[in-house]
Amino acid sequence: MALNGLLRVAGIEYPKAHRVGRVLLDSVITQVASLDDLQQIARMADELADTREEALYGSEERPASELFSQADAADALRKARRVDAFVRGLADRYLKK
DSSP: OHHHHHHHHTTOOOOSSSOOHHHHHTSGGGGTSOHHHHHHHHHHHHHHHHHHHHHHHOOSSSOHHHHOOHHHHHHHHHHHHHHHHHHHHHHHHHSOO
């Protein structure tokens, strides 16, 4: 959601889907952030989006608690915090009046 907000503030139309990594990499945001950072953020955000539904609901065969370990949860939290810090950093730099 943080990346969706970032894209919206930048005036970029994005697909109404959870995976926005490619849009981020093709956007004007590349002018204010390093390509390496953007690639990492896009990859992490897309990985989080890919596992979101199963993490919330499980699969037809197994509940979420059997699909993901505590280490998986810690990794997802680390990625989410990194994405959030990236968006906050850009907002602090470019949106302050």
